[in-house]
Amino acid sequence: MPHLAYFENDNFLRACWKKETEFTPIWLMRQAGRYLESYRKVRAKNDVLTICKTPELSAKVTVDATTELGVDAAIIFADIMLPLEGIGQSFKIVDGVGPVVEKPIGGMEEVKTIGKFSPRDHVPFVTDAIKLAIQKLDGRAPLIGFSGAPFTLASYLIEGSPSRDFTKTKRMMYAEPEAWKLLMVKLSSMVSDYLLAQIRAGVDAVQLFDSWSGCLSPSDYEEFVLPFNKQIFDRLKPSAVPRIHFGVGTAGILKAMREAGGDVFGVDWRISIDEAWSILGHVAIQGNLDPAILLGANDLVHSRSKDILARIGGRPGHIFNLGHGVLPDTPPEHVKNLVQFIHGTTKTKR
Numbered sequence: 001m002p003h004l005a006y007f008e009n010d011n012f013l014r015a016c017w018k019k020e021t022e023f024t025p026i027w028l029m030r031q032a033g034r035y036l037e038s039y040r041k042v043r044a045k046n047d048v049l050t051i052c053k054t055p056e057l058s059a060k061v062t063v064d065a066t067t068e069l070g071v072d073a074a075i076i077f078a079d080i081m082l083p084l085e086g087i088g089q090s091f092k093i094v095d096g097v098g099p100v101v102e103k104p105i106g107g108m109e110e111v112k113t114i115g116k117f118s119p120r121d122h123v124p125f126v127t128d129a130i131k132l133a134i135q136k137l138d139g140r141a142p143l144i145g146f147s148g149a150p151f152t153l154a155s156y157l158i159e160g161s162p163s164r165d166f167t168k169t170k171r172m173m174y175a176e177p178e179a180w181k182l183l184m185v186k187l188s189s190m191v192s193d194y195l196l197a198q199i200r201a202g203v204d205a206v207q208l209f210d211s212w213s214g215c216l217s218p219s220d221y222e223e224f225v226l227p228f229n230k231q232i233f234d235r236l237k238p239s240a241v242p243r244i245h246f247g248v249g250t251a252g253i254l255k256a257m258r259e260a261g262g263d264v265f266g267v268d269w270r271i272s273i274d275e276a277w278s279i280l281g282h283v284a285i286q287g288n289l290d291p292a293i294l295l296g297a298n299d300l301v302h303s304r305s306k307d308i309l310a311r312i313g314g315r316p317g318h319i320f321n322l323g324h325g326v327l328p329d330t331p332p333e334h335v336k337n338l339v340q341f342i343h344g345t346t347k348t349k350r
């Protein structure tokens with residue numbers, strides 16, 4: 001991994017390790033998305049999965065967004081659903097809906113049919129896209145790899161399509177705990193193999209997207225999710241790349257998420273960032289701006305961003321981000337302005 005030498009003093013990676021930085025680093029979840037003209041051009045001729053499965057296209061949209069926005073980290077263009085096909089779970093991504101699974105998992109019988117994951121056989125396009133993106137980035141920004149977390153992946157496999165209340169998922173947890181446990185064992189082994197393959201391909205950091213486990217009570221999170229996420233973070237620790245642990249609506253489970261592991265924690269906007277940080281303790285923190293704020297005028301974006309920075313108070317270990325992905329209707333100039341604003345204001349203060 002020769003590119004690591006480029007990043008000895010990288011601001012994003014330094015912030016992940018809670019070291020002092022020259023300015024507050026910023027990147028945005030879904031920074032390569034429909035709000036961006038360069039992405040829409042590629043997307044007009046290809047569906048999302050084709051982009052994900054064609055390393056040249058994936059690397060192109062990854063690098064174009066990073067360069068255009070001037071953000072401090074790239075995230076490989078992929079989708080949390082990609083590794084599931086190889087283990088026997090076919091799905092589509094439906095426009096405006098999200099992932100739709102062909103044969104949702106109903107119970108133990110289907111859980112038993114889930115096969116063994118092989119990164120080389122099942123997701124060679126992801127590791128190839130990573131290698132190509134690193135070449136194209138040429139040291140301009142570190143690259144983040146990612147995976148969905150077992151709970152979030154299980155929720156798509158069980159519900160069959162995006163859900164509001166996760167009733168079927170919870171039914172399996174409560175009514176068929178053995179089936180739930182086996183599903184989580186299989187998914188957590190897949191997730192850590194997948195992330196380790198991305199690290200071998202050269203990513204500089206990894207993010208675990210546990211987007212939906214915030215729907216659980218703290219004690220259910222502890223019983224049904226925490227042990228599996230912990231196994232993943234423990235397996236990744238020796239790789240010594242920063243591990244980002246992200247979820248939505250997690251104010252009530254931050255302590256338990258911290259126990260599961262991670263070096264950086266991604267929080268949404270339903271809790272103030274200083275309060276979240278005091279619950280989390282000695283780790284780095286990322287996120288917090290409501291993505292919808294970017295639909296408002298630049299003045300609003302600036303005042304809300306300043307509030308986040310004031311609550312951080314210059315402490316090392318802060319990465320500016322949104323609390324969830326960039327919304328498709330976001331004006332791209334607002335995003336670029338946010339990046340410049342964060343760099344500008346935090347540079348002059350140090």
Ligand code: CP3
Pocket residue numbers: 028029030031032033034043048075076077078079080081093094095096097098099146209211324325
């Ligand atoms: O951040 C980035 O720039 C990397 C790209 C990325 C995608 N998916 C590409 C994509 C990332 C990080 C993901 C992760 C992902 N995918 C998550 C976890 C993050 C989160 O939002 O909580 C989830 C839950 C999914 C599943 C998924 N795939 C959803 C909900 C959707 C959106 C459906 C829609 O039409 O709104 C997808 C499709 C998808 N994956 C898009 C992108 C940019 C939508 C854009 C398009 O259709 O071109």
